[in-house]
Amino acid sequence: xxxxxxxxxxxxxxxxxxxxxxxxxxxxxxxxxxxxxxxxxxxxxxxxxxxxxxxxxxxxxxxxxxxxxxxxxxxxxxxxxxxxxxxxxxxxxxxxxxxxxxxxxxxxxxxxxxxxxxxxxxxxxxxxxxxxxxxxxxxxxxxxxxxxxxxxxxxxxxxxxxxxxxxxxxxxxxxxxxxxxxxxxxxxxxxxxxxxxxxxxxxxxxxxxxxxxxxxxxxxxxxxxxxxxxxxxxxxxxxxxxxxxxxxxxxxxxxxxxxxxxxxxxxxxxxxxxxxxxxxxxxxxxxxxxxxxxxxxxxxxxxxxxxxxxxxxxxxxxxxxxxxxxxxxxxxxxxxxxxxxxxxxxxxxxxxxxxxxxxxxxxxxxxxxxxxxxxxxxxxxxxxxxxxxxxxxxxx
Amino acid sequence: xxxxxxxxxxxxxxxxxxxxxxxxxxxxxxxxxxxxxxxxxxxxxxxxxxxxxxxxxxxxxxxxxxxxxxxxxxxxxxxxxxxxxxxxxxxxxxxxxxxxxxxxxxxxxxxxxxxxxxxxxxxxxxxxxxxxxxxxxxxxxxxxxxxxxxxxxxxxxxxxxxxxxxxxxxxxxxxxxxxxxxxxxxxxxxxxxxxxxxxxxxxxxxxxxxxxxxxxxxxxxxxxxxxxxxxxxxxxxxxxxxxxxxxxxxxxxxxxxxxxxxxxxxxxxxxxxxxxxxxxxxxxxxxxxxxxxxxxxxxxxxxxxxxxxxxxxxxxxxxxxxxxxxxxxxxxxxxxxxxxxxxxxxxxxxxxxxxxxxxxxxxxxxxxxxxxxxxxxxxxxxxxxxxxxxxxxxxx
Numbered sequence: 001x002x003x004x005x006x007x008x009x010x011x012x013x014x015x016x017x018x019x020x021x022x023x024x025x026x027x028x029x030x031x032x033x034x035x036x037x038x039x040x041x042x043x044x045x046x047x048x049x050x051x052x053x054x055x056x057x058x059x060x061x062x063x064x065x066x067x068x069x070x071x072x073x074x075x076x077x078x079x080x081x082x083x084x085x086x087x088x089x090x091x092x093x094x095x096x097x098x099x100x101x102x103x104x105x106x107x108x109x110x111x112x113x114x115x116x117x118x119x120x121x122x123x124x125x126x127x128x129x130x131x132x133x134x135x136x137x138x139x140x141x142x143x144x145x146x147x148x149x150x151x152x153x154x155x156x157x158x159x160x161x162x163x164x165x166x167x168x169x170x171x172x173x174x175x176x177x178x179x180x181x182x183x184x185x186x187x188x189x190x191x192x193x194x195x196x197x198x199x200x201x202x203x204x205x206x207x208x209x210x211x212x213x214x215x216x217x218x219x220x221x222x223x224x225x226x227x228x229x230x231x232x233x234x235x236x237x238x239x240x241x242x243x244x245x246x247x248x249x250x251x252x253x254x255x256x257x258x259x260x261x262x263x264x265x266x267x268x269x270x271x272x273x274x275x276x277x278x279x280x281x282x283x284x285x286x287x288x289x290x291x292x293x294x295x296x297x298x299x300x301x302x303x304x305x306x307x308x309x310x311x312x313x314x315x316x317x318x319x320x321x322x323x324x325x326x327x328x329x330x331x332x333x334x335x336x337x338x339x340x341x342x343x344x345x346x347x348x349x350x351x352x353x354x355x356x357x358x359x360x361x362x363x364x365x366x367x368x369x370x371x372x373x374x375x376x377x378x379x380x381x382x383x384x385x386x387x388x389x390x391x392x393x394x395x396x
Numbered sequence: 397x398x399x400x401x402x403x404x405x406x407x408x409x410x411x412x413x414x415x416x417x418x419x420x421x422x423x424x425x426x427x428x429x430x431x432x433x434x435x436x437x438x439x440x441x442x443x444x445x446x447x448x449x450x451x452x453x454x455x456x457x458x459x460x461x462x463x464x465x466x467x468x469x470x471x472x473x474x475x476x477x478x479x480x481x482x483x484x485x486x487x488x489x490x491x492x493x494x495x496x497x498x499x500x501x502x503x504x505x506x507x508x509x510x511x512x513x514x515x516x517x518x519x520x521x522x523x524x525x526x527x528x529x530x531x532x533x534x535x536x537x538x539x540x541x542x543x544x545x546x547x548x549x550x551x552x553x554x555x556x557x558x559x560x561x562x563x564x565x566x567x568x569x570x571x572x573x574x575x576x577x578x579x580x581x582x583x584x585x586x587x588x589x590x591x592x593x594x595x596x597x598x599x600x601x602x603x604x605x606x607x608x609x610x611x612x613x614x615x616x617x618x619x620x621x622x623x624x625x626x627x628x629x630x631x632x633x634x635x636x637x638x639x640x641x642x643x644x645x646x647x648x649x650x651x652x653x654x655x656x657x658x659x660x661x662x663x664x665x666x667x668x669x670x671x672x673x674x675x676x677x678x679x680x681x682x683x684x685x686x687x688x689x690x691x692x693x694x695x696x697x698x699x700x701x702x703x704x705x706x707x708x709x710x711x712x713x714x715x716x717x718x719x720x721x722x723x724x725x726x727x728x729x730x731x732x733x734x735x736x737x738x739x740x741x742x743x744x745x746x747x748x749x750x751x752x753x754x755x756x757x758x759x760x761x762x763x764x765x766x767x768x769x770x771x772x773x774x775x776x777x778x779x780x781x782x783x784x785x786x787x788x789x790x791x792x
Contacts (some may be wrong), residue, residue: 218613
């Protein structure tokens with residue numbers, strides 16, 4: 001579709017777009033209020049917990065069409081649509097969620113919630129600590145992928161849903177879908193795991209360690225108590241994002257998108273303090289700067305550690321054991337150029353599912369975009385999701 | 397060889413070891429003294445330049461057996477042997493350089509010098525600026541791989557050598573060997589290029605950008621003037637080393653060496669401020685700490701930028717053009733798990749050499765060690781170097 005008057009970039013998204021969920025609002029619910037706090041895996045009690053979530057589409061009378069979208073490390077509850085009619089910003093997976101889309105809101109009731117320990121509406125280290133006049137900061141208890149899923153399962157039950165048609169997620173979101181199948185086997189009819197794995201690789205832990213180190217050595221970190229300070233650890237958090245961002249892209253996609261092109265000139269500046277001479281540098285710096293505007297440094301510490309700790313095989317004995325109780329069907333997708341969660345990780349999941357005699361479909365998708373493919377290659381995903389979900393839905 | 401009394405680790409290396417070059421000394425020569433300074437590529441004059449170097453073996457009467465070892469980003473002139481009889485520390489490529497070894501000091505005269513802009517004896521930003529009472533710091537002129545090779549070529553001539561039997565190097569050292577063949581085609585009989593490429597990939601530039609950002613945002617950086625301060629940018633430099641170190645290892649080697657093993661316990665600590673919970677974290681932190689003891693943060697900025705800028709095809713028109721004047725034979729080796737300088741980069745060199753009708757042997761070596769393979773897989777290298785160098789030497 002072209003528009004003769006305004007270019008696509010100039011125009012706000014059309015709320016009347018038939019494929020958009022339109023205007024949506026983030027809602028918040030309080031769960032785990034005393035005397036029923038959440039006992040997190042490390043042992044402490046946590047509550048009350050505010051949970052920020054959004055829903056799209058309508059819950060069927062049988063309450064059997066709900067799909068839970070698990071977001072990745074720095075995502076939020078705002079998957080689709082826009083928060084104001086004149087907003088240009090759409091949800092982070094808007095291409096996948098909407099009427100007629102991969103997660104078809106004409107048929108399905110789609111839910112997404114910010115994760116525990118996050119900073120976009122759900123209780124996390126930047127939130128006021130009950131009974132204190134300060135945010136939790138590092139007094140927030142350690143959280144695991146299991147704790148995150150516990151909170152989301154409570155939200156789903158709060159919405160009157162006993163069983164989800166699907167839990168779907170990529171990366172850290174895929175870990176949540178796997179954990180959900182293991183922890184609440186009766187709650188899932190399908191689990192859709194994209195660009196993820198049963199654990200983070202040692203290389204992934206290494207990159208997370210670098211990111212956390214950048215944050216905690218920033219002199220504005222103040223041992224996590226930076227909320228009342230003039231500045232927070234912006235440099236450290238931006239640096240953490242820069243290094244993480246490299247791991248989300250493939251070498252080929254960086255090469256193709258930026259190559260060795262310069263940002264400002266055709267000539268080298270021979271200026272050591274020009275930090276953004278190459279386009280790729282400029283891009284990374286920009287990503288870092290944008291990130292600190294929307295993300296909390298303490299949440300980054302907590303959630304990367306949760307990712308490091310996740311190890312389904314260790315938690316349940318073996319990976320096959322982790323899947324022994326669920327009767328969910330699995331769809332496992334990996335991407336050829338993803339080096340953060342390489343294809344071998346998905347193969348390991350599939351192999352364990354087969355061993356546990358579960359039903360699994362798996363695809364290894366050709367994509368140049370590295371780990372980010374799960375966010376970008378929506379057409380391929382849509383093609384698979386339609387029949388996979390339709391069959392599961394019809395089978396009841 | 398075993399020793400019944402002391403373990404190998406307890407004993408100092410045996411200076412009488414027949415395969416060791418034994419005790420060696422770093423020498424220094426002053427070159428480019430006024431009125432004949434070096435005009436560096438960016439345009440400024442630089443001189444005098446101190447050059448730190450070591451030699452091993454004896455120069456033949458015909459002066460035709462000299463091999464120049466080009467060191468990588470953070471290497472130094474001390475390739476082989478030890479600096480004191482009771483020192484346990486050997487040169488960084490001691491396994492390759494010595495009597496009967498890959499670079500056989502019974503036959504060849506081996507030279508290695510610290511690079512221009514470095515911090516281990518050759519003039520760089522941490523050195524006193526002539527006529528000033530301060531180190532150069534960021535007033536040091538920008539240096540390129542070309543400038544580095546200019547200085548080394550002057551050293552070789554100063555030693556009375558017109559033509560090298562070989563220039564050999566891995567990574568940034570390989571870039572120097574390539575540049576040498578292009579810039580001083582008459583000076584090389586062979587060029588041996590390991591784990592390197594005709595330019596740094598955009599992904600490599602990205603990782604360097606992260607490292608430099610860590611240094612310049614360290615509050616102890618003081619815009620490079622940290623030499624008279626109580627502290628330098630130790631955290632930033634250590635962080636730069638941590639992220640770079642990840643790129644030197646393969647995912648498989650990290651997985652094999654560390655996996656998800658914990659450092660202190662079998663149980664998770666659930667402690668967000670414990671930065672070294674996993675062994676891989678502890679290892680990286682240790683690498684960072686060791687690095688700041690021996691390396692200058694400004695040198696790190698200059699040398700990584702020199703690496704970013706290196707682009708042989710751009711400098712000479714095409715890659716084949718860069719090789720059009722040399723009659724050196726090339727040996728190009730790459731390593732299957734090297735993702736910083738992947739095999740494709742070496743293939744590009746070989747392809748350009750064939751196009752330029754040069755003589756080239758190339759090998760793609762199986763190794764699990766990633767980019768570091770060129771330092772570790774010495775046996776494979778030795779097997780190739782012996783006949784390759786012998787033939788070139790005999791052919792004259």
